[in-house]
Amino acid sequence: MYCPMQLDCQVMTGVIHNCPNLSExxxxxxxxxxxxxxxYFQNLGVQPESSPDSLYADLCPSATLASPYAPxxxxxxxxxxxxxxxxxxxxxxxxQPGGIKRFEGVSLxxxxxxxxxxxxxxxxxxxxxxxxxxxxxxxxxxxxxxVAFTFEGYAIHPWRDDYRVxxxxxxxxxxxxSGAMVAFRELARHADELTIESDYLRAWWD
Numbered sequence: 002m003y004c005p006m007q008l009d010c011q012v013m014t015g016v017i018h019n020c021p022n023l024s025e026x027x028x029x030x031x032x033x034x035x036x037x038x039x040x041y042f043q044n045l046g047v048q049p050e051s052s053p054d055s056l057y058a059d060l061c062p063s064a065t066l067a068s069p070y071a072p073x074x075x076x077x078x079x080x081x082x083x084x085x086x087x088x089x090x091x092x093x094x095x096x097q098p099g100g101i102k103r104f105e106g107v108s109l110x111x112x113x114x115x116x117x118x119x120x121x122x123x124x125x126x127x128x129x130x131x132x133x134x135x136x137x138x139x140x141x142x143x144x145x146x147x148v149a150f151t152f153e154g155y156a157i158h159p160w161r162d163d164y165r166v167x168x169x170x171x172x173x174x175x176x177x178x179s180g181a182m183v184a185f186r187e188l189a190r191h192a193d194e195l196t197i198e199s200d201y202l203r204a205w206w207d
Contacts, residue, residue, distance in 0.1 A: 074122040074124070074125070075119070076119060076120065076122070076164055076165060077118055077119035077120050078159055078164065079118075079120075080092075080094070080159035080164075082118065082120075083115065083118070083120040083156065083159075083166070084156065086111055086114050086115055086118070086120070087104050087107060087111065087115070087156055087166070088102070088104060092156075094158045094159060094160075097158065100157060100158030100160075100161050101155050101156070101157060101158070102155060102156050103153070103154070103155045104153060104154060104155065104156065105151070105152075105153035105170075106151045106153070107151055107152040107153070107154075108149075108151055108152075109137065109140050109141060109144065109150070109152075112133070112137060112152055112168070113137070115166055116133065116137070120166055121133055121165070121166040122165065123137070125165060125166075125167060125168075127154065127167045127168060127169040127206055128169075128206055128207065129191040129206055130168065130169055130170075130191075130192075130206035131188060133166075133168050135188075136152065136168055136171055136188070139171075139184070139185075139188050140152075140171065142184075143173070143181050143184070143185075146177070146180055146181065147177050148173055148175065148177060148178060148180070148181045149173060149175070150171050150172065150173040150202075151171070151172060151173070152168050152170070152171055153168070153169065153170040153171070153172070153205070154166065154167045154168040154169045154170065155167055155169070169205060169206050169207075170194075170203065170204060170205035170206065171203070171204055172201070172202060172203035172204070173201070173202045173203075174200060174201050175200060176199075176200055178198075178199065178200060178201070178202055179199065181202065182197055182202070185197065185202050185204070188204070189204030191206070192204040192205060192206055193205060193206055193207040194207075
């Protein structure tokens with residue numbers, strides 16, 4: 002059988018094709034989201050060349066992960082405003098090698114401004130990193146516990162076709178991180194760089 006979670010369900014449960022709900026399956030799969038989604042529908046008998054738009058809506062109407070078949074996000078192209086939120090000033094993009102500029106130390110408030118303004122797609126994810134929406138929710142939860150995480154990532158030149166803001170890392174410093182360690186380890190289980198210390202947490206995805 003095909004399994005997006007790379008598990009043998011027959012051995013584990015005695016039932017073949019006893020799939021969990023789609024959002025849970027995608028959240029736990031070690032595969033790329035598109036590959037996991039394709040395998041999920043193959044388990045249900047949908048041919049790989051078929052578009053699962055309607056099935057996705059029926060099976061997972063409240064999923065927080067966007068379908069790869071959904072319309073593209075329409076970004077706000079007002080890059081000077083975007084850049085002032087991110088960097089505190091306008092950027093001369095003609096002087097940025099490769100049309101990419103990294104940032105770090107961005108707060109939850111700043112990232113929320115980017116999402117609210119249409120400068121950041123909450124469903125965008127950098128490779129195996131959690132989506133922007135997922136890391137924002139994590140940071141918001143930890144803020145209630147007195148832990149202040151910040152974001153790092155990169156912004157893309159306003160005239161490139163892949164114009165966007167991507168988050169590829171989060172970190173926190175302080176003396177009250179012990180309560181966040183377990184949740185942070187779970188969030189960052191696929192991180193390429195992971196630091197968990199009593200006064201410093203950081204995860205970064207390549």
